[in-house]
Amino acid sequence: MEDKNEWGSNLSFILAMIGSAVGLGNIWRYPYVLYSNGGGAFYIPYIVAILLMGIPFLILEYGVGYNFKSSFPKAVRKINSKCEYLGWFLPVAVFMIMIYYSAILGWDGIYMILSFTKGWGADPNAFFATTLLHSTDSYMGLLQFLPVIAIAMLVGWVIIWFISHRDLEKGLGKVSKVLVPLLFVIMIVIVGFSLTLPGASIGLAELFNPDWSLLGNFNIWMAAFGQIVFSLSLGMSIAFTYASYTKDDADLITNTISIALANSLFENFAALGVFSILGYMSLQSGNAVADLVTQGTGLVFVAYPTVFNVLGNWALVLGPLFFLAVYLAGLTSILSTIEPLSFSIQNKFGLTRSKTMSILCVVGAVSSMVYATAFGGSLLGFVDTFINQIALLFGVIVECIVFAWIFKAERLVDFLNSRSKTIKLGKWWIIIVKYILPIFVSIVWIGGLIDVINSGTIHQLNFTIVSAAILLIATLIFTLLPSKNPDWDKAEDRV
Structure with a gap:
C-alpha cells in the first residue's frame, strides 16, 4: 500500500520549494549570467522573465498538481492516456540530474574539509583539475577510479537516503525548516564579510555597470528566460509533485509569489558577495574583474580557494562557512530531484515511500560512480548540457501543451482565485501559459539544441546521444511496466 504523502504545514511546502529553487545555480551561475549580459541592464529582461514565465508557469504546475493530488505520470495519464510516456519523461530526466549533482555535492564535501587547513595548496586550479579530479578528455579516464571522490559521493547519498526515506513531513519537511533558514543566515554572514573587503567596490561597479x-540583443532575453527556468526548477515536475502534497486550503498563488521572491532575493544577494570577492581578487592580483569571472565549478572550486589563500586567518572561518553554504544549497536542491520519480513509482507500483527511496538511492549511488572517474568531470559537463538545454526545456514545452491546452488551464482560474489572498488570475494568465510561454520557450529550446550541435565536441555529441538513449529507454520501461496499484487509473479531478 502506498504512503500518504502530505506536508505537515504550508510553511513546510514553501520552505521545501525554496530549498529546491535555491541551489548551486544561485551561487555560481546567476552572478556570471548577470555580469555577462549587460550588468544592471539585465534586470529588465530578468524581471520580465519572472513576471511573464516564472510566476505564471509555477502557478500552472502548482494548480494542476494540487488538482490531481497524484504523481506526474498518473495525472498526465488521467488527462490523456496516450500521454503517459511524457509523464515519465520528466521524473526520469530529473533523477538523472540528481545522479550527477551528487558528484558536485561530493566535491564540495571534500572542499569543506580542506577549507579548515587550505588543503588545496598554493595553486587551487591545478589542485582541482589534476590532484583531485585527475581530469582527462580521454574515454580511457572512465577506467581510472577515484576512491576519494567515490567516498565523498557515497556520504552524500547516505545523507540523502536518511532524510528522504522517512515520512514526508518527518524527513524532507523537517529538514527544510532547518536547512533553508540556515543557508540564508550563512549567506548573510558571507556577503556581509565580503562587502567589507578592500576592493569590493571594484567588483560591484563591474557587476552593476549597465x-x-x-x-x-535577443541573447540577453534568452539568457534571462533560461536563468528563470533553471533557477525556479520549471518543467522538472518538482513543483507539480510538491503541490500534490499540499493541504486542501493552500493559497497556491500567494505561495508562488513568495517562492519566486525568495529565490530572486537570494541569488541577487549572493551576487553581491561573489563580485565583492572578485573585486578584492582584482585589487590583489592586478587583473581586471573580467579576467577573473568564470562560470560553473571553476568559480566555486578555484576562484574562492584562491581568495581564501590570501585572506589570512579570516579564511579559516569564512572558507568552511562558504563550502557549508554550498553543500546545504546542493543538498536542498538534490533532495527535491528524487521526489517526482519516487512518488511516481509509489503511485504505479504500490510501493511504500521508504522502500522506493531506498531503491532509488541505491540505483542512484551505483550509477553516480561513473562520475568518480578521471573522465567524470568532462562527462558531468556533457550530461548537464543535454539535460538543461535540451531535455528540461522540452519538458516545459510539453507541460504547457498538456496542462494549458489538453487539460485546459481555464478550469483552474476560479479554483485558484477562490483561495488567493493576493492577485487574481484572469485572461492575461491564460494568454501567457497557452501562447506566449510555449512559443518563446520553443525558440530558446531550438537555440540550445543548435548550440549543442554547432559548438559541441565529438565527445559531447556522443554522450548527448548516449544520455538521450538512456533517458528515452528508461522512460519507455516505466511506461510499459504493468501497474501493481489498483488505483493507478483513478486520479481525482478536483475542478
Missing part, C-alpha cells in the same frame, strides 16, 4: 545597448 550596458543598455545589450537590451536590443
